[in-house]
Amino acid sequence: MTYNPEKLVIEEKVAGSPLVQRILSSLPGIPVQWVVRLDEDRKRETGKALEVVKFRGRFVKPCPGTRSYNCCGYQIVNFGYQCSLGCSYCILQAYFSNPNVRLFANLDDLIEQLEDYLRTSSRKVHRIGTGEFTDSLLLDHLTRLSELLVPFFAKQSNAVLELKTKTSQIDLLEKLDHRGRTIVAWSLNPPEVIEREEGAASSLEKRLEAARRCQEWGYRLAFHFDPLLAYPTWKEGYTQVVARLFSVVDPSVVAWISLGSLRFMPSLKAIIRRSHPRSTVLDEEFIPGLDGKLRYFRDLRVEMYAHLKNLLLGVEPDLCLYLCMESNDVWREALGFTPAEKGGLPTILDKQALEIVNSKF
């Protein structure tokens, strides 16, 4: 479903920014409220307004991992936050009290900070994504941000961009000069889970069709089985998803696939019960993890990861498969090795990224 806000709330100081101009021309006639500065304490009940502000913080930040589990060393570029897809398990519900989607209009600053970061960082290669605090492509028809970011990364010799989405809004990607350095990634779940738990997100078929088209346009792809959800027929469900995935996608264009089971801050539990009464995500048993988040019991996680690993590597043994936020014992039992044995998780994924940036396109 396409995101279309009912109202715009825009800070006056970004009125002339190209982003605001693009949004206004994409939504003719939409009510606009101009404000000097958005009042952070104002209660917003609807979540139907799109807020556009000047961002005063750091656009590029490391992914907020935890020391207790293996973290992949990903960098995030925040162009905004919140999401309107309405997935029952979405952590953003607990992270942000503001239900409105917010975009940062000072994209010149974003690019400047990104350039600065890529120039000064000592790392050989950078994996950078935009899909941490919002969906990477949900608003692309309004923001046309991909037209800025994809060509920018095409010029970088030490970085790849990952656009993570649950939508099929990829139209703008077709004509872009990406030089293989943008990876388009989808979060995948069985159709019955998508229908019940993922609100207005695209169906599995639409996501896979979008992936097929991106593959056709030469993009690398990635897939995230995250969150993996346990429900009575999860084995069959995920088996079918994997079969369907590789009936559409050529495994050789897949940069990586991640597996991560459902985990959430305890405060999200009450929100899910209140806001998503039909959801069954809380039906399984949860234990407090080393990071304080609630997770499935480890034996179930191992079982799920091992099942997915067998399915995925059964199709393509060389797939780069990793676990998101898991401990060494789970890695060892589910995948047969720990990240440290291969130099650490960031190194494993950086190797993939280096291959991508160094490949002839």
Added chain:
Amino acid sequence: MLETESCSIQLNQIDWNDTSCLITYGPLPHKLVLSIQSTGLIAPPLLQSKNNGFFRIVCGGRRLAACKKIGLDSPHCRVLTGSLEHQRCLRLAIYDNVAQRILNPVEKSLALAKMSHYLEETRLIDEFMPILDLEPSIALFNRYVGLHNLEGMILHALATGRLNERIAFALAKQEQGDRLAYARLFQELPFSVSVQEEIVELAEEIARKENLTPEQVLSSKEVRALRKTSKKPARQRAQAIRKHLQDRCNPRLAARRDRFGRETRDLGLPRGVRLVPPPYFEGAKWILECTFERVEELANRLRRVVQLADQPELQKIMESKIDV
């Protein structure tokens, strides 16, 4: 300045049904009865005359009840002479009580609820919550204000300190049948406050998963059996019920704990050596505890442990039992 006159009032002239200014709740303190019995009424209660010829109690309800109990028929009281609006009478009652003692949670609830007819919420929170020793917050106000509507059994437990207000807040959200089921269990067996909270959470979770009500969970065959094992001390029964609910709510963890217990026994660890899994079996850090009195004892035990560490059985204990 309050205008009053002193006079002796017959107890049958008091409208005992008019509790509009009463915020006291709970059993009559034995010491109060004893005090009036031995020294008489030191501080006279404050009354207000009503149109029907009776008197309304403004302050001193418990003192008058004590008089009634010991048969002191015409206690000396003060009666308001001028007309005093009800809100002011209620305010007098609240201030009179908080000046003398700490109110119990039911009384705090009554004070807030009765005063809420006259004052808007913010003023009530700002003025009255601090004098009731409550943090002035809307969330806490909302929890307290409805507390006095709970069933007598729960109110009594609250007023006598046998039920913590945190639990009462949790019970207030429940259906009546569930609430009373919890209250009965908590009266029957000694659970700490945090365990009571855990029990409420567990029973709710089980009820959701098994499509039952919490009342049905607490009256299930297994729980009933554990409640009635009269040979066991109450504390052990409480512990057993908690464990049953935990296991029922977390069957995977319970099964793993059982397996761990079984396999650890079979492993044959030497005496004084204990293997401790990480909490919830989460993470890779296991602990081996060894207690000893003499160095030779330590050496023997460690030698045996080293032998066991080479056995595949120990590795198996640390892993899940799935066929990867």
